[in-house]
Amino acid sequence: DSGVTQTPKHLITATGQRVTLRCSPRSGDLSVYWYQQSLDQGLQFLIQYYNGEERAKGNILERFSAQQFPDLHSELNLSSLELGDSALYFCASSVAEGSTGELFFGEGSRLTVL
């Protein structure tokens, strides 16, 4: 158990819909990262928050947005969903602001868009 909690574990929805994925980081961790894992693209970094502020942005589509709340949990919002958005979405957390330390990953949220 990494201490990172993601909900829901599985989600099935239709094209055009909007979903929200939730992440609670490990106790004491200030950084939250979102990754998308798919068979063709591998593990892609989407976005990072540190103590409520956006820290870095990767290959995140404009239809996707995220935020980190004062209690440090984070939400990833995916809108106008397309078939290609079907993937496993991971949240990870770390103590540090930068990527010199260990990231602790949740078990992921598997999104299926039909």
Add this chain to the structure above:
Amino acid sequence: AQSVTQLGSHVSVSEGALVLLRCNYSSSVPPYLFWYVQYPNQGLQLLLKYTTGATLVKGINGFEAEFKKSETSFHLTKPSAHMSDAAEYFCAVSGGSNYQLTFGKGTLLTVNP
């Protein structure tokens, strides 16, 4: 810019045999290097990391990796494979605190009895 190339998307070994998973990286700054493991239906878990200092790094479950700057490599090895080692392994590189982790596409390790 950073990138990681993992040679071989699938490696199959017999139980008790040597495990060698290959990783080459590209980084414009001195790299921080990582190996993560993903067991079925689980998130990624850190196996080992190289930041500075000793180039031979030991990790959990008997795995180790050697940083070779001249070869830009960070191959993962284990002397004797166990059935429980079957998983997907990801190599990752970071340029430090101002850089994000960049992952390779992963190598699926199968261990045959």
